[in-house]
Amino acid sequence: MTLHTRLKTAALAAGIALAALSLPAFTRQALADEQHFPLQSYRVGPYAAGGTGFFGGFIDYLNLINTRDGGVNGVKLTWSEAETQYEVERGVEAYERLKSHQGIAAWNPLSVGIAYAMIDRITADKVPLITINHGRTDSTDGRVFPYVFPLLLNPYSETSGIVNYIASKEGGLEKLKGKKIVVLYHGSPYGKETIPIYELLAQKYGFTLQQIEVPHPGNEQQSQWLTIRRAKPDYVVLRGWGVMNPVALKTAAKTGFPVDHIIGNVWSNSEEDVIPAGEAAKGYTAITTQASGADYPVVKEIVKTLYDQGKGNLEDKKRIGSVYHNLGIVNGILNVEAIRIAQAKFGKRTLTGDEVRWGFEHLQLDPARVEALGAKDLFHSINVTWDNHEGNGYVTFQQWDGTKWKVVSDWIAPDWALLRPIIEKSSEAYAAEKGIKLRTAADAEGVTN
Amino acid sequence: MTVAASETTASLLPASPLAPAVIKAAPLALLLVVAYGVIPFIGDSYLFEAILLPFLALSLAGVGLNLLTGYAGQVSLGSAAFMAVGAFAAYNFHLRVEGLPLAVAILLGGVSAAAIGLIFGLPSLRLRGFYLAVSTLAAQFFVQWVLTKFSWFSNQSASGVIDAPPLTLFGLTFEGGAGRYLFALVVVTVLTFLAARLVQSETGRNFIAVRDNETAARIIGIPVLRTKLLAFALSSFIIGVAGALWAFAYLRTVEPAGFNLDRSFQILFIVIIGGLASLRGAFFGAALIVVFPLILSRLGSLLLGDVFDSGVLDMTQRIVLGALIILFLILEPDGLVALWDRLRRRLQPGSRPA
Amino acid sequence: MADFDWSFFTEVLVGGLLSGVMYSLVAIGFVLIYKTSGVLNFAQGALLLFAALTFVSLVERGLPFALAFLVTFAAMVLIGVAIERTVLRPLTNKPPITLFMATLGLSYIIEGAAQLLWGTQVHGLDLGIEDLPFDVAGVFVSQFDLFAAATAALMVALLSAFFRYSRIGLGFRAVADDPFAALAIGLRLPFIWASVWAAAGLVALVAGLLWGARLGVQFSLSLVVLKALPVLVLGGFDSILGAIVGGLLIGASEKLAEVYLGDLVGGGIEGWFAYVVALAFLLIRPAGLFGQKLVERV
Numbered sequence A: 001m002t003l004h005t006r007l008k009t010a011a012l013a014a015g016i017a018l019a020a021l022s023l024p025a026f027t028r029q030a031l032a033d034e035q036h037f038p039l040q041s042y043r044v045g046p047y048a049a050g051g052t053g054f055f056g057g058f059i060d061y062l063n064l065i066n067t068r069d070g071g072v073n074g075v076k077l078t079w080s081e082a083e084t085q086y087e088v089e090r091g092v093e094a095y096e097r098l099k100s101h102q103g104i105a106a107w108n109p110l111s112v113g114i115a116y117a118m119i120d121r122i123t124a125d126k127v128p129l130i131t132i133n134h135g136r137t138d139s140t141d142g143r144v145f146p147y148v149f150p151l152l153l154n155p156y157s158e159t160s161g162i163v164n165y166i167a168s169k170e171g172g173l174e175k176l177k178g179k180k181i182v183v184l185y186h187g188s189p190y191g192k193e194t195i196p197i198y199e200l201l202a203q204k205y206g207f208t209l210q211q212i213e214v215p216h217p218g219n220e221q222q223s224q225w226l227t228i229r230r231a232k233p234d235y236v237v238l239r240g241w242g243v244m245n246p247v248a249l250k251t252a253a254k255t256g257f258p259v260d261h262i263i264g265n266v267w268s269n270s271e272e273d274v275i276p277a278g279e280a281a282k283g284y285t286a287i288t289t290q291a292s293g294a295d296y297p298v299v300k301e302i303v304k305t306l307y308d309q310g311k312g313n314l315e316d317k318k319r320i321g322s323v324y325h326n327l328g329i330v331n332g333i334l335n336v337e338a339i340r341i342a343q344a345k346f347g348k349r350t351l352t353g354d355e356v357r358w359g360f361e362h363l364q365l366d367p368a369r370v371e372a373l374g375a376k377d378l379f380h381s382i383n384v385t386w387d388n389h390e391g392n393g394y395v396t397f398q399q400w401d402g403t404k405w406k407v408v409s410d411w412i413a414p415d416w417a418l419l420r421p422i423i424e425k426s427s428e429a430y431a432a433e434k435g436i437k438l439r440t441a442a443d444a445e446g447v448t449n
Numbered sequence B: 001m002t003v004a005a006s007e008t009t010a011s012l013l014p015a016s017p018l019a020p021a022v023i024k025a026a027p028l029a030l031l032l033v034v035a036y037g038v039i040p041f042i043g044d045s046y047l048f049e050a051i052l053l054p055f056l057a058l059s060l061a062g063v064g065l066n067l068l069t070g071y072a073g074q075v076s077l078g079s080a081a082f083m084a085v086g087a088f089a090a091y092n093f094h095l096r097v098e099g100l101p102l103a104v105a106i107l108l109g110g111v112s113a114a115a116i117g118l119i120f121g122l123p124s125l126r127l128r129g130f131y132l133a134v135s136t137l138a139a140q141f142f143v144q145w146v147l148t149k150f151s152w153f154s155n156q157s158a159s160g161v162i163d164a165p166p167l168t169l170f171g172l173t174f175e176g177g178a179g180r181y182l183f184a185l186v187v188v189t190v191l192t193f194l195a196a197r198l199v200q201s202e203t204g205r206n207f208i209a210v211r212d213n214e215t216a217a218r219i220i221g222i223p224v225l226r227t228k229l230l231a232f233a234l235s236s237f238i239i240g241v242a243g244a245l246w247a248f249a250y251l252r253t254v255e256p257a258g259f260n261l262d263r264s265f266q267i268l269f270i271v272i273i274g275g276l277a278s279l280r281g282a283f284f285g286a287a288l289i290v291v292f293p294l295i296l297s298r299l300g301s302l303l304l305g306d307v308f309d310s311g312v313l314d315m316t317q318r319i320v321l322g323a324l325i326i327l328f329l330i331l332e333p334d335g336l337v338a339l340w341d342r343l344r345r346r347l348q349p350g351s352r353p354a
Numbered sequence C: 001m002a003d004f005d006w007s008f009f010t011e012v013l014v015g016g017l018l019s020g021v022m023y024s025l026v027a028i029g030f031v032l033i034y035k036t037s038g039v040l041n042f043a044q045g046a047l048l049l050f051a052a053l054t055f056v057s058l059v060e061r062g063l064p065f066a067l068a069f070l071v072t073f074a075a076m077v078l079i080g081v082a083i084e085r086t087v088l089r090p091l092t093n094k095p096p097i098t099l100f101m102a103t104l105g106l107s108y109i110i111e112g113a114a115q116l117l118w119g120t121q122v123h124g125l126d127l128g129i130e131d132l133p134f135d136v137a138g139v140f141v142s143q144f145d146l147f148a149a150a151t152a153a154l155m156v157a158l159l160s161a162f163f164r165y166s167r168i169g170l171g172f173r174a175v176a177d178d179p180f181a182a183l184a185i186g187l188r189l190p191f192i193w194a195s196v197w198a199a200a201g202l203v204a205l206v207a208g209l210l211w212g213a214r215l216g217v218q219f220s221l222s223l224v225v226l227k228a229l230p231v232l233v234l235g236g237f238d239s240i241l242g243a244i245v246g247g248l249l250i251g252a253s254e255k256l257a258e259v260y261l262g263d264l265v266g267g268g269i270e271g272w273f274a275y276v277v278a279l280a281f282l283l284i285r286p287a288g289l290f291g292q293k294l295v296e297r298v
Helices: A003-022 A048-069 A088-098 A112-125 A155-170 A195-205 A222-231 A244-254 A271-281 A297-305 A323-346 A353-360 A367-372 A416-434 A441-445 B002-011 B020-042 B045-071 B079-096 B102-125 B129-149 B176-200 B202-212 B214-219 B224-251 B261-274 B279-304 B310-331 B336-347 C006-037 C044-060 C065-091 C096-118 C143-165 C167-177 C179-184 C189-215 C219-235 C240-265 C270-284
Strands: A034-041 A076-083 A180-186 A208-214 A235-239 A262-264 A285-288 A396-400 A405-407 B167-169 B172-174 C133-136 C139-142
Touching: A034 A048, A034 A088, A048 A076, A048 A271, A048 A297, A048 A323, A076 A088, A076 B310, A088 A112, A088 B045, A088 B224, A155 A195, A155 A262, A155 A285, A155 A416, A180 A195, A180 A222, A195 A208, A195 A416, A208 A222, A222 A244, A222 C006, A222 C240, A235 A244, A244 A262, A244 A271, A244 C189, A271 A323, A297 A323, A323 A353, B020 B176, B045 B079, B045 B176, B045 B202, B045 B224, B045 B261, B045 B279, B079 B102, B079 B129, B079 B224, B079 B261, B102 B129, B102 B167, B102 B224, B102 C270, B129 B261, B129 C096, B129 C219, B129 C270, B167 B176, B172 B176, B176 B202, B176 B224, B176 B279, B202 B214, B202 B224, B214 B224, B261 B279, B261 B310, B261 B336, B261 C096, B279 B310, B279 B336, B310 C065, B310 C096, C006 C044, C006 C139, C006 C143, C006 C167, C006 C189, C006 C219, C006 C240, C044 C065, C044 C096, C044 C189, C044 C219, C065 C096, C065 C189, C096 C219, C139 C143, C143 C167, C143 C189, C143 C240, C167 C179, C167 C189, C179 C189, C189 C219, C219 C240, C219 C270, C240 C270
Parallel strands: A034 A076, A180 A208, A180 A235, A235 A262, A262 A285
Antiparallel strands: A285 A396, A396 A405, B167 B172, C133 C139
């Protein structure tokens, strides 16, 4: 290659590069009324299984609303995807890239790290950030975090729900006295988050507690499970993540701990967590906010309207109705209903982020409304208010029978009243550190355009 | 991208009869003028938040690692750990010492990173090559464990994530993308300048002597052990400050897991692809590492977005990125900086027209 | 200590030794490449993932076990040869650090290709070995771990025999001792390199299957290399025997440390403890257990 052609190639490459970067990709002007969902999805990398399921379910539901109802009251739902591989800086890049789109309803990153990096940014932009079943516990306090919504379940409620379930198996909270529970947690901020809450509950109900850490990624747990075997607990709570879950179940079997006395938390409850463990997972029970299975009317409609027409988002049809897919569908329902509620107040048009925020703060779906949406028994209910951004979600427990999850409990309520003061203490400390003025109910009613 | 582009314009200026020193300094001066005087006014938030801020933080980390690997010849896979030490130490100094200016806190963060770097540099006295490289991984895992384990470091935050304080320097507050960009730019300029002075000083020559031939260095009286440890400390200092920039100026939040092994590899890539033993190389390398994946993903979704889903596209990009890295290592093992110099020599007055 | 629980101690120790064998399995793959090409092949983890994913996907598509194994092995050989041709040969005589970076790039390619070909789903892998514990004088021992240890032993025996008695093996040793001398006497280096990569592919396949059966076949499989690196430091990058002994030492000491020391600092120390053990050891013996004295690369 002569220098001349080389230079020309270089110039061409630089030109293309600049053009590609400066292209306002995905920023089509909103032509008709439409509400947009920018998706920071992850379909590649270590957590791809969760990402494809969740974002698949979310997109499927948005698609169902468009195809079946022609949108929400005629307002079309649109979305664009940017891959993050679950990495924070890719999430930030995706946020900056997608945020200029017209009519953004809400952000749904399904990643604690990315959510944290976005809190300042979305608060400035006045657009809701939804962290269903995860995220920052104290963002439940809407007085301090006006735009963050850890819908259905925060980590503290999850802890309380699990302890209440164990109590129900033993025959009442007073029977917990003298029992021994081991919590096996992932060696990360996520894993450690519930340590003080388990300690609090142990004190309150009088059970003995031992919390054991598994170093990331958790592909070796021999020593932890030998310690557990020696401690002879009545239950083991698995607060795992990714590959740690199947390894825990396998090692439990290997060291002779009965699998039906292991209770998984909300990130240890999917098919991806048990299938690799094979036989060892049979009888394992885990908490969930949304039951799995494809028998719910809304899931059936998705199959009929989308998958039978070849328009479904999941590549593998066997995953329809899986835990992550159903979580995505429930997440879709909550987002769409928040828009619907906000539309009833502000009009049937493209809403601003702050108007959608108002919608989320009035997102009250009782069991009757949930049934009308075709999601009876898929999830229980939600009751978000301006200062309670979690919305008191109920939990249920499912047992793995070797091929599918089976619900084995009623809907259980966590002890919200016990947890609220702890959450407020943390959020008020945050507000003091950042100089945030606590919001009032009147502030929450005010909406900027 | 803009930085590279402006440098191109600089060297394309017509030849002038000025003294060679001025000609040599002119592109740099122009670059600084553009970086300080033009970009803050014309850039949009995407340019700052998604491109320039990560570029600056990673460039600085690259400069730091280049001191150690490029000049002193010691390979480290623990850079991300030193970044983490810098970020978390700066956060704690700022939080716990009343009235301490942020600049001092960041500086102390760098000093803490230097101290930790010194400790994990001790094996370099006995180990070389991959043995040393792998043992620096001990830093990688140990630091992450400590920061996660003891929530004191994250001010007892329930989820172990820290929030960045507002950026202030000499009473000025740097807000928004452009403000934080300027803050990072000042820090990077100052430290790069100091690093450039360092490599031309006797210490810098000692580094190179130790790298090229340790025994010979010893014979001519260079204190080899002290030189190696000094390289570890200075390099970790700069990397630590880069970590503070990454957390405070770029992401505005950070959890220990953000400084993982992949980040260490990324910084090593920056140094190798940019060019070993060249401070400019770190900037070239960082530009490539930050911008290239973005271009790939834009082009991918632009050209093929309708045909494939984003998962397939991203995996293809991963393959292309890996292939390009290998191709680059084969075609230009001395790094982007060598390519750049060759290009420039051809364009210099006196050589045949391009 | 009068009430020291010896049977528990033995259990932890045995468990640790058996885990150590699993680390050794991965480490051997590194050793083979390092011995001939002088490069720390970071793509070994990706190769392991690729092998396990290919195998499990073939089995799920209805191929019998043996055939799937053969097809995957053939694929691994092809990949090995391709890597040698397209990556390592053009990079001959480049500094080892450049080679190392190239293998990092390679791991991107292989991981991407594996997931592009077979998808990102998590698979279970059942090798048909019951993983229930059996009781040896009050100490629980895992059948699966014993099986893995036996497999590792068999593989090491085969590799040793191969390198001791076959022509390629002799060539391999000649190259490992002195590549220039080997070249001078007319050995076909590329052929030897390619066979070594094929052998490393086989190791990756076996390790991938055993680890895959333990963890499930998924992306995180490639992270097991992090468990192998301290083993390499301890045992020496260029010694198969070192990889075995190092694996046992690391496995046993990290488990004992986690159980007995972990309580003092709050646990979860396994991740870095192995590196500290390796490091402490190296400060006494810089070339590792069985490594060659002169390690002045990079």
